[in-house]
Amino acid sequence: MGFHGPMGLGGGPMRAVWEQRRSLGYMEGSRRPSKETLRRLLGVLRPHARRLLGALSLTVLIVLLGLVPPLLMRAVIDQAIGRHDPGLLIYLAGGLVIFPALGALASVGQNYLNAVVSQGVIHDLRAAMYEHGQRLGIDFFTHTPGGEIHSRLVNDLNAVQQVLRTTMTGLFVNSLTILLTLTTMFVLNWQLALISMLILPAFALPVVSFGRRTYDAITRTQEALSRLTAHLEETLTLSGIVVVKSFGTRRREAGRFRAFSEDVRRSQVQQSMVGQWLTLVVSAMSAIGPALLYGYGGYLVIAGKVQLGTVVAFSTYLVQLYNPASSLAGSNTTLMGGLALFDRIFQFLDLPIDVPEPAEPAALEASPGVTPLSLEFSHVRFSYRAGEEVLHGISFTARAGELTALVGPSGAGKSTILSLGARFYDPGTGEILLDGAPLRSLRDDSLRTLLSVVTQELFLFHTTLEENVRYGRPDASDGDVLQAVEAAQLGDLVAQLPDGLQTIVGERGYRLSGGEKQRVAIARAILRNASVLLLDEATSSLDSHAERLIQEALGRLFRGRTVVAIAHRLSTVLAADQILVVDGGAIVERGRHADLLAQGGLYARLFHEQFDPGTQSGPA
Numbered sequence: 238m239g240f241h242g243p244m245g246l247g248g249g250p251m252r253a254v255w256e257q258r259r260s261l262g263y264m265e266g267s268r269r270p271s272k273e274t275l276r277r278l279l280g281v282l283r284p285h286a287r288r289l290l291g292a293l294s295l296t297v298l299i300v301l302l303g304l305v306p307p308l309l310m311r312a313v314i315d316q317a318i319g320r321h322d323p324g325l326l327i328y329l330a331g332g333l334v335i336f337p338a339l340g341a342l343a344s345v346g347q348n349y350l351n352a353v354v355s356q357g358v359i360h361d362l363r364a365a366m367y368e369h370g371q372r373l374g375i376d377f378f379t380h381t382p383g384g385e386i387h388s389r390l391v392n393d394l395n396a397v398q399q400v401l402r403t404t405m406t407g408l409f410v411n412s413l414t415i416l417l418t419l420t421t422m423f424v425l426n427w428q429l430a431l432i433s434m435l436i437l438p439a440f441a442l443p444v445v446s447f448g449r450r451t452y453d454a455i456t457r458t459q460e461a462l463s464r465l466t467a468h469l470e471e472t473l474t475l476s477g478i479v480v481v482k483s484f485g486t487r488r489r490e491a492g493r494f495r496a497f498s499e500d501v502r503r504s505q506v507q508q509s510m511v512g513q514w515l516t517l518v519v520s521a522m523s524a525i526g527p528a529l530l531y532g533y534g535g536y537l538v539i540a541g542k543v544q545l546g547t548v549v550a551f552s553t554y555l556v557q558l559y560n561p562a563s564s565l566a567g568s569n570t571t572l573m574g575g576l577a578l579f580d581r582i583f584q585f586l587d588l589p590i591d592v593p594e595p596a597e598p599a600a601l602e603a604s605p606g607v608t609p610l611s612l613e614f615s616h617v618r619f620s621y622r623a624g625e626e627v628l629h630g631i632s633f634t635a636r637a638g639e640l641t642a643l644v645g646p647s648g649a650g651k652s653t654i655l656s657l658g659a660r661f662y663d664p665g666t667g668e669i670l671l672d673g674a675p676l677r678s679l680r681d682d683s684l685r686t687l688l689s690v691v692t693q694e695l696f697l698f699h700t701t702l703e704e705n706v707r708y709g710r711p712d713a714s715d716g717d718v719l720q721a722v723e724a725a726q727l728g729d730l731v732a733q734l735p736d737g738l739q740t741i742v743g744e745r746g747y748r749l750s751g752g753e754k755q756r757v758a759i760a761r762a763i764l765r766n767a768s769v770l771l772l773d774e775a776t777s778s779l780d781s782h783a784e785r786l787i788q789e790a791l792g793r794l795f796r797g798r799t800v801v802a803i804a805h806r807l808s809t810v811l812a813a814d815q816i817l818v819v820d821g822g823a824i825v826e827r828g829r830h831a832d833l834l835a836q837g838g839l840y841a842r843l844f845h846e847q848f849d850p851g852t853q854s855g856p857a
């Protein structure tokens with residue numbers, strides 16, 4: 238059908254790269270970290286608020302516990318040692334073990350809650366992205382390589398998860414630690430506290446520029462990664478590798494892969510270097526602190542203004558001050574990186590749904606398969622791209638229970654008509670009506686039970702033959718499945734397969750021939766039992782035996798249904814109640830076979846070119 242677009246057809250790898258650039262444009266906006274991103278991030282965290290609050294309370298506890306040991310040390314030096322009190326010494330030493338142990342225990346709980354929350358957020362986002370992806374129009378998929386979607390769901394989320402785990406509570410822990418440590422220091426001795434604080438502002442200096450650079454570096458890395466994944470999925474999967482092998486382009490594709498991989502390498506290195514310089518600058522600066530403390534503190538001790546224990550306690554607090562300060566400086570870069578990743582994810586979640594479900598769906602709930610329904614096109618105009626109209630006012634009615642055949646040269650718009658009938662797209666103007674109700678007024682799932690599509694390119698899932706047949710009606714009885722399999726002329730094939738209906742078919746399983754796959758699709762449609770069937774007949778030329786099997790299977794499928802078929806078989810046009818001849822996006826002739834043939838127009842010409850039993854090839 239028309240919806241495989243340029244990628245699926247004569248694309249080739251060059252074309253793929255070109256498409257990919259374009260589709261990256263599809264996703265890229267003017268991306269800058271924004272308050273809006275932060276606001277949405279908070280929205281994502283909200284469902285996990287209770288656990289997050291738990292993690293934060295444990296954090297407060299951990300920070301408070303961390304303040305105690307320096308005070309104990311001070312007491313050891315100034316009181317226990319100073320007053321030669323061994324009893325107090327043992328008591329204090331015990332405290333020096335117990336408080337850190339309690340802190341460690343609390344951080345196990347905090348890490349657990351952290352992991353639960355960050356994984357929970359990732360899980361929510363992953364599911365939301367998958368479900369949003371399902372609702373995006375076919376148009377999006379024709380313009381976006383599968384690998385790129387894959388990359389958003391896997392690579393970006395992975396990266397986000399790492400950021401979340403480290404920054405979610407990190408910001409809070411570090412700010413709180415600094416605040417409480419400083420307070421304690423001021424209470425102990427304000428002069429020493431001032432000295433220790435002197436270099437703190439320096440930690441803030443590199444923050445802003447590094448943050449922006451990290452944001453850009455991560456954006457570049459994730460983009461490079463998604464190009465790499467897209468190339469991988471295109472050229473190192475079953476359908477791609479066959480093309481690569483048959484054209485002998487192994488080296489060319491490997492070269493391209495290396496180039497993509499090289500991009501990833503370069504941007505990853507750049508990304509990690511942003512952090513490295515920061516660490517260097519900050520650690521160089523933090524060496525100044527102890528020098529000042531011991532210099533000035535030592536002077537105060539000599540002058541008898543301060544006891545030695547206080548200076549020792551301060552040197553411990555200094556570590557507790559500078560470590561969080563430098564991670565706080567660093568967490569800005571991680572945070573900016575995190576925002577870059579979240580922006581990419583939100584961007585995907587913001588992609589518009591071109592074929593929305595109606596807010597108040599019309600009631601059309603005929604029991605499927607019982608009454609055939611009519612499908613009417615009324616003055617339908619449609620363009621894939623603005624300014625390039627493909628259908629110029631199509632009007633016809635596929636009457637209930639009748640077979641309507643679409644015939645016409647390649648590129649005429651037949652597949653587009655079918656895609657619109659299946660509501661893969663909405664028409665620009667005009668209306669498509671199912672039993673009198675506009676398609677866009679119907680609920681999506683009721684539309685799908687009433688109408689089903691058999692496409693030209695068949696896709697089987699990697700599972701048993703039975704599951705593939707059952708796909709459209711998982712609750713069908715075994716008897717119904719067997720009946721559908723028989724009706725689709727698959728009985729002999731099933732008997733030959735190693736595990737019968739339980740044989741794994743599809744992508745990597747047992748390979749079925751083109752004709753066999755078509756019959757699996759027909760069995761699926763028979764079992765599905767929808768009232769309206771849209772069919773793009775396959776063009777593959779089959780031997781006369783396979784052709785006869787398919788004809789019989791189709792005959793059973795058409796019985797009692799409204800069918801619109803793009804006809805590539807003589808038998809279909811002969812059986813059609815009406816034939817619509819499509820050319821250049823319009824219906825140019827309509828009628829029954831004998832009448833159209835007698836007119837001697839386009840149909841007569843096409844018939845002799847394509848349907849004459851002597852020649853086997855059909856139109857595209």
Ligand SMILES: Nc1ncnc2c1ncn2[C@@H]1O[C@H](COP(=O)(O)OP(=O)(O)O)[C@@H](O)[C@H]1O
Nearest residue numbers: 239242379621627647648649650651652653857
């Ligand atoms: N996904 C698409 N995006 C843009 N143009 C498309 C797409 N699919 C088909 N077309 C164009 O629409 C026209 C009709 O195509 P199609 O309906 O596939 O014709 P047919 O099935 O009769 O061969 C062609 O010019 C084709 O290039």
Ligand SMILES: [Mg+2]
Nearest residue numbers: 238239652857
């Ligand atoms: Mg077509």
